[in-house]
Amino acid sequence: MSSKEDYLREIFVLTEGGDSKTSTSELAREMDVTNASVSEAVQKLEQEKLVCRAAYKGFTLSPMGKEEASKLSEKHRRLEKIFSQLEVEDPEQEADSVEHSISLEAVEKLEDEVL
Structure with missing residues (x-):
């Protein structure tokens, strides 16, 4: 089971330190988890203001998320x-x-x- 920290660290890598975007499917592939697991985790990270998401455009880290990641x-x-x-x-x-x-x-x- 992947933790919040695992997701943040992998998003940090995939988004080149939070400077670009990634997708649910890309994160799922890299972490070897389901898209549903990623969606749930990203939703929680978004609620904590660690991730910024735009519908159908992917997501990246918020400034606070970048710092923590x-x-x-x-x-x-x-x-x-x-x-x-x-x-x-x-x-x-x-x-x-x-x-x-x-x-x-x-x-x-x-x-x-x-x-």
């Missing part, structure tokens, strides 16, 4: 780097599995110790 993407990138340095078999998957439950402060302290 940028922070999430940066934390994920930093975790991947840490796990890569530790020679974890699949650093990206490991980052995916812990990014929602670790604070930025903890990531920074891990960087200080590992990198």
Whole structure:
């Protein structure tokens, strides 16, 4: 099951940092989920003012969504780097599995110790 953070991070990637638009079907394909799941998630993100949507024209991140997604993407990138340095078999998957439950402060302290 994908979380709000997963959706935000993937939208950030697909919209080139929130500067372009993406579609429900493109996001569903990239996340390997159904269009219905994406529609539901985007609707929730829109209610939280993290996504801007225009009917039949796709959607992108709002300024607030860009900021949150940028922070999430940066934390994920930093975790991947840490796990890569530790020679974890699949650093990206490991980052995916812990990014929602670790604070930025903890990531920074891990960087200080590992990198």
